Amino acid sequence: MANVKTLVVGGGGGGGHGANGSNFGAGGGGGAVIYNAAFAVTPQAYSITIDTGGAEDTSGGNSIFSSITSGGGGRGGSTSNDVGSAGTNNSSGGGGGGLGSANGGAGDGIGHAGGNANAQGGSGGGGGAGSVGQAAQGSPFKNNGGAGGSGTSSDISGSTIVYGGGGGGGGNARGLGTDGGGNGADSSNIATVGTANRGGGGGGGTNDATNFHGKAGGSGVVIISYKTDGSDGVSNTSTGGTITTSGAYTIHTFTTSGTWTMVASATSNASFLYNLI
Secondary structure, three states, rough: OOEEEEEEEEOOOOOOOOOOOOOOOOOOOOOOEEEEEEEEEEOEEEEEOOOEEEEEOOOOOEEEOOEEEEEEOOOOOOOOOOOOOOOOOOOOOOOOOOOOOOOOOOOOOOOOOOOOOOOOOOOOOOHHHHHOOOOOEEOOOOOOOOOOOOEEEEOOOOOOOEEOOOOOOOOOOOOOOOOOOOOOOOOOOOOOOOOOOOOOOOOOOOOOOOOOOOOOOOOEEEEEEEOOOOOEOOOOOOOOOOOEEEOEEEEEEOOOEEEOOOOHHHHHHHHEEEHHH
């Protein structure tokens, strides 16, 4: 039996747009982050799907490897009293839109909920793979955006990277994105997109005519890792994605959709023939 380590990250949800003179847009939710330390594979071509991340006011989509589907984060709320969208397939929900105390979208499975808006118009941060999004901040007449929820770290790439953070909500003072999530907007700063290939949610817009747009969520990623010496049953002649090595491991990283073709190692073939005798 051959096994690989794999990480599958869904696309981040887009931030919600604001409305000039009234409410603020909320942060998008982070994409699902699913890690498997011993995923069974066989010699064949596996189709890999990578989501590009949700545009403004749009939830993220799925990233897929074999039977593993990591959902996209929910979109952030935009119009007044607009509830953020719920996450799907283990992803996180978007934050609630301003003016009306809208709730953040619910997380699905291991994903977390987005933060709630407040009655003064501040918007919530998107939920992250590691924690819920922050609610809109401030006492009455303070309509500040909430920060995005935290992501989840992995060292499968050879470096420790945090994936699936939530986007910050727009406000008089913007909420900041967390762990790859984009920052929300305020009157001095436009919102920012989620970081590419980390599945972070996009930042929410403000009520300023110049900066009202929310931004897109970050794209997802699929990473496959196995022992270079073939002891995991996989040959390092397997193809697909960007191929690197780190320590004892060969790593295939997919930042766009493609195909991973698994080739069995000589060790695996020898074991198979031995078992036939």
